[in-house]
Amino acid sequence: MKSLKLQIKAVAATLLLLLFCLPFIILLIKLPISLNFHFSFNEFYQALSNAMEQSIISVIITLLLGYMGALGLVSITKSTILRKIEMVMVLPIFLPQLFVVISVSNSMFFLFGEYKGLKSILFINTLMNIGLVSVILSHSIRHIAGGPLKLAYIEGASFLQKMQQIFILIKRDFLFLGLFLFSIFFTSFSVPALVGGMSNQNIEVLIYEQIRVHSNYSFAMLLSLFQIIILFAAIKFISPHKLSQEANSFLKDYVGLKYFTILPLLIPLFFVYSNIADIQVGYFQFKELMLNSHFVEAILGSFTVGIVTGLAILSLFLFLAYIYPSKLIETFFNGYMAPSTAITGFALMLLPPYDGVALNIKICIGLVLVIFPALYKMRMVRILEVLYSQIKCAQLMGASHFLIYKKIVFPQVVKPFSRVAAIGSFWASGDFGITVFLSTSENTLAMIIKNLLYSYKLELGIFISWIMIAVGFLCYVFILGVGYVLHKKFRV
Numbered sequence: 001m002k003s004l005k006l007q008i009k010a011v012a013a014t015l016l017l018l019l020f021c022l023p024f025i026i027l028l029i030k031l032p033i034s035l036n037f038h039f040s041f042n043e044f045y046q047a048l049s050n051a052m053e054q055s056i057i058s059v060i061i062t063l064l065l066g067y068m069g070a071l072g073l074v075s076i077t078k079s080t081i082l083r084k085i086e087m088v089m090v091l092p093i094f095l096p097q098l099f100v101v102i103s104v105s106n107s108m109f110f111l112f113g114e115y116k117g118l119k120s121i122l123f124i125n126t127l128m129n130i131g132l133v134s135v136i137l138s139h140s141i142r143h144i145a146g147g148p149l150k151l152a153y154i155e156g157a158s159f160l161q162k163m164q165q166i167f168i169l170i171k172r173d174f175l176f177l178g179l180f181l182f183s184i185f186f187t188s189f190s191v192p193a194l195v196g197g198m199s200n201q202n203i204e205v206l207i208y209e210q211i212r213v214h215s216n217y218s219f220a221m222l223l224s225l226f227q228i229i230i231l232f233a234a235i236k237f238i239s240p241h242k243l244s245q246e247a248n249s250f251l252k253d254y255v256g257l258k259y260f261t262i263l264p265l266l267i268p269l270f271f272v273y274s275n276i277a278d279i280q281v282g283y284f285q286f287k288e289l290m291l292n293s294h295f296v297e298a299i300l301g302s303f304t305v306g307i308v309t310g311l312a313i314l315s316l317f318l319f320l321a322y323i324y325p326s327k328l329i330e331t332f333f334n335g336y337m338a339p340s341t342a343i344t345g346f347a348l349m350l351l352p353p354y355d356g357v358a359l360n361i362k363i364c365i366g367l368v369l370v371i372f373p374a375l376y377k378m379r380m381v382r383i384l385e386v387l388y389s390q391i392k393c394a395q396l397m398g399a400s401h402f403l404i405y406k407k408i409v410f411p412q413v414v415k416p417f418s419r420v421a422a423i424g425s426f427w428a429s430g431d432f433g434i435t436v437f438l439s440t441s442e443n444t445l446a447m448i449i450k451n452l453l454y455s456y457k458l459e460l461g462i463f464i465s466w467i468m469i470a471v472g473f474l475c476y477v478f479i480l481g482v483g484y485v486l487h488k489k490f491r492v
Helices: 002-020 022-030 041-073 079-089 097-112 118-144 147-154 159-169 171-186 190-195 203-212 217-237 251-255 258-274 279-286 293-323 327-334 341-349 357-396 401-429 433-438 445-454 458-490
Strands: none
Touching: 002 022, 002 293, 002 327, 002 357, 022 217, 022 341, 022 357, 041 079, 041 118, 041 171, 041 203, 079 118, 097 118, 097 190, 097 445, 097 458, 118 171, 118 190, 159 171, 190 203, 190 433, 190 445, 203 217, 203 341, 203 433, 217 341, 293 357, 293 401, 293 445, 293 458, 327 357, 341 357, 341 433, 357 401, 357 433, 401 458, 433 445, 445 458
């Protein structure tokens, strides 16, 4: 009986893994490569060069500024203040990309009269990730700061020697973060597509162009396979590593650079200010759209996509908790990176039907495939690890697997899982990348904002972006409410 249960869990885990490999399976089965297609080496080389240039420069700038922010964070010793500062710093990574893009676009247009180009891509990439990098590196510095740093401090090392010593100690973390950021920037679609212009298209944008403009599916397939190789290479070299747990209060005196936190802290304020500056102008333009049924449908579309995606993510989390512990699942997701937006969107586009309710379902599936792996690594592993000893204890006492899940696991995980799923719901409501591959109509607010950006109607786009944030917040609260109700209903 026990072996049968283990087999059922293994089958369930395998089916779940196949779901997340779906884009790769579809591409390999649905699109046998034809030798009769137009291949432009110049287009490929230009897109690859742009992708490399955007990624490498973005990584260098983000790491340097993030390192400065980390030095500022380790100078703060009060845990309550530090936690609040860290929450503000990582805020940009939780905002929908479109909200960030339109904030930067508005500022760049005001300063330079043009918002498209390489500088906008680099600016957005850096602003979105500098806070997260600062927090991660500050934790690394705190954890590994031990004998070598104390010795340098006692010996009266100069400022440059201090910086050099810290960098040497966390160089592995720099490499890890650099490769991680490179994989994100290299496979970025939304930012280059919206603000890159024709001369800065990367591999992702080229795939989209080959599909939507030229219907050159074989060339797009080859480009997708090239990106798959890049992703698998990233998986090979980006492996989690253990950090020392030693923290040292003397870092306050050792580094003493609190003012380095100013830049990462100002970034969220920059986004808010940029999206408020022209909101009045956007409101007057918005009055013409307010009674438009098409606009109301877009609001409902964004809300529906956010809710369905959030519920799907919550359901997957609860399912994984049911089959926990599973070595197969842990190994897969610890070394797995979500397929790029282009690969996922392209694969799902090949599956019928192509309109109606089924189209929205495909959009939600694509968003789950892209968002879920990031959320899994963000919180789920730590939540389940806490319960491991309780599960083992209950198993030794003879409790059935279902009883353990119902009485021990479910009541403790449903609320934290709902909070994580609510973040996914918020992201999904403002998605642009997956939707633009599967739909050409303005069926969500993100698609309306995208068209306004292309037509330089930035003020109206800014106003609608706030409506998009409000819709995302409603999705967030709804998923939290679902988790609260489930917790109340099934708690012991």
